[in-house]
Amino acid sequence: MAKRWCLRFATLLAALLSATAACLDVGFYDRTCPSAEAIVQQTVAAAFRNDSGVAPALIRMHFHDCFVRGCDGSVLIDSTTNPNNTAEKDAAPNNPSLRFFDVIDRAKAALEAQCPGVVSCADILALAARDSVELAGGLAYELPAGRRDGLISREADALSDLPPPFFNATQLADSFASKGLTVEDLVVLSGAHSIGVSHCSSFAGVPNNPADRLYNFSSPDNIDPALSNAYAFLLKSICPFFSSQFVPTTTTFMDLITLTKLDNKYYVGLSNNLGLFISDAALLTNATMKALVDSFAQSEATWKAKFARSMLKMGQTQVLTGTQGEIRRNCRVVNPPNATATAGSHQVVAESGSSGFNNGVAAE
Structure with a gap:
């Protein structure tokens, strides 16, 4: 049986009504994409052999993702001109210091070729950070998965939520x-x-x-x-x-x-x-x-x-699960309204037209 990790977190509504539990599972992709974790690990290892700076960069990217809107892969979304939106990755704490988005892109492309619409960008980033910890520090641990991808990425959220290097x-x-x-x-x-x-x-x-x-x-x-x-x-x-x-x-x-x-x-x-x-x-x-x-x-x-x-623990911060969010087909952009990436895509259609795009820790 897969190990289940549940983290209870409160939202404003939950504080008034009841707490919600976000559950992730070790081996989440064992049936739907058995090679998912191996594909991510191989992609990160290949990049690390070429440049050891990949490891700290991906660990930091995961941290910056989780601290802004939760671990939902929103840090991977590109800024857009139509509609006009400056995304998290282009906020001052992230640009130009966040690097190696291309490693996540390569892992996603390999996963889409083998298991289209199954593995979320949020999970890819979390797995890549876990693998980076092992490559740079020899520390291996099981990582529960099942995160889904967010639909909103805003510069203002990164500016307000990321702790700067001058905090006391x-x-x-x-x-x-x-x-x-x-x-x-x-x-x-x-x-x-x-x-x-x-x-x-x-x-x-x-x-x-x-x-x-x-x-x-x-x-x-x-x-x-x-x-x-x-x-x-x-x-x-x-x-x-x-x-x-x-x-x-x-x-x-x-x-x-x-x-x-x-x-x-x-x-x-x-x-x-x-x-x-x-x-x-x-x-x-x-x-x-x-x-x-x-x-x-x-x-x-x-x-x-x-x-x-x-x-x-950090990797379970405000995660989206079940039919929340979506499974992005391209980590840099939210799915178009007619996307049928995975179960719950009807919810993606409703949310992708919302107002989301209308708008430290310093290391790399």
Whole structure:
């Protein structure tokens, strides 16, 4: 029997009436598309062999998907001109930092060739993130599936829901709590900063940038005192302020200890004032968060076990199931009104004509 994972979540209506349960299943595609998980895994592995940056990018993409309208694949939808809509992927927290949408496209194309209209883009992204965790960190876990794809993707939602890299501890905790995630989940998932790179603009150098720790911080020398002096010097050499060499899109690795390995060294570095973002350093300003940082710095096994659980929990945030949403045939666009992708497509027809298109965590 397939394992069933149910996460109870409240909506405004549910708060007034009753809670709803969104259930996902391990082995969800065993009968309808038995090779689904293998196809995604093979696609991600091939991309990873070519560029190890694929792993942090897909983990981050999944996080940014789940934090905006839930894990519904809405981050994959392209902006449109008719009707005019700027999608999540083109919001400032995502563009140009989100990368490797083409990996999801390739997985979707392979799945459509074998099992047309069966596997959702939301599940493909969740599976790709899970596979990225294994490739970069050697951590494997079963992932329940059954998510369906959302019909709405708006820049404004990304701007309002994604925690920026200058949040303090309270703001971070509140942001995660709004998605049903705990302080422990926050600290655990921040460990994904063990891999990937960040743009200079997420921690330095442009006027009135609240994320700047190097040039405009409120301190005597304009440098964040929570940042190691040696690290600040290094970052300034990478992101020189207002010089001809300064390019906001220049990137640097977020973890100086193990650049491309998903492990607990993020916490080791953080404990030595080597956290890249204001939001990283913020984890040391709260007693509960700091205790977790210290624990994970001492035990990689403890962190990895909790990381898998927190990824599973995040992956069930406000999911669409059953006949909600749709199964997109192309992850970049919602299905046309006459699409017959899967059961429940009659609901897609009704919703795709709605007002939906009328309108951190910083890492990559």
